[in-house]
Amino acid sequence: MKTAGINFKSHFLLLLIIVSSNFAKAQTGYKVGDLAKDFSLKNVDNKMVVLADYPDAKGFFVIFTCNHCPYAKMYEQRIMDLDKKFAPQGYPVIAINPNDPKAYPEDSFENMKKRSAEKKYTFPYLLDETQDIAKTYGAKATPHVYLLQKTKRGLEVAYIGAIDNDTENVNQSGRNNYADNAVEAIMKNKKPQITQTKAIGCSIKWKDEN
Structure with a gap:
């Protein structure tokens, strides 16, 4: 016994x-307040993109997104609008596709190129082929936003979550623009009132590690 x-x-x-x-x-x-590490990922123009290549940037909207997801498609124009509005103010969008193309061929690198050209993206659209960056960030869905701010400490995570609370794009008048509000607060040297929300979207399609 x-x-x-x-x-x-x-x-x-x-x-x-x-x-x-x-x-x-x-x-x-x-988590909010953590320091984000730089990365090197392939853009749809076949060039490698590193955040350090943006010396004049004050921060970044790192957004995990993809081609196939209905939520990503609904937010596509809003992602484009974020870049159009805030890139000139020092906060460009860096879009990253973390999905396994074997699970969804629509998310292949060739289809990323086609999507970027068709929609005339003004921002990089990067392939996270190993999915290491998505795992490092803790991304769960597409789209999933990480607002980074350049500080003396490094690239500090200032906001994590959704772009806004209007997932279906049907309530613009009552929309809470989380991402816009967060970066506008930062630009006024204030802390965002809301620093984290739940990212509503399709789950990231992870590769089978077995």
């Missing part, structure tokens, strides 16, 4: 370690 008790305790401790490890993995990703 003593041996059985020891074995039970050993198995319980092993299970606890596994659960704790999985929970830790689920909690990975940036």
Whole structure:
């Protein structure tokens, strides 16, 4: 019985370690106030894009999005509008597609090129082929916004979540423009009133690691 008790305790401790490890993995990703690392990803023009290549930028809208997702399509014009409005003020959009194209061929690199050309994107549309950047950021959906601000500490995460609360694009008059409001507060040297919201969209299509 003593041996059985020891074995039970050993198995319980092993299970606890596994659960704790999985929970830790689920909690990975940036939080507001964290410093975001730079990255190097391929753009639709086949050139590598690095955030350090934007020395005049005051920050960035890093937005995880894709081609196929209905939510991403509904927010596409609003992403374009963000870049048009705020890139001249020092906060350009950097769009990243993290999806596995085997799961959704519409999200392939060639189709990214076509989409960018068709819609005349004014911002980079990058391929996160390894999905490492999406995992580092903790992105969960498309679209998912991370507003970064250049500070003395580095690229500080100032806002995470949705572009606004009008997912279906049907209530412009009552829309809460989270991303706009966050960057406008920052430009006035203020902290955004809302720093985190839930990103509503399609789940990221992760590659099968098995």
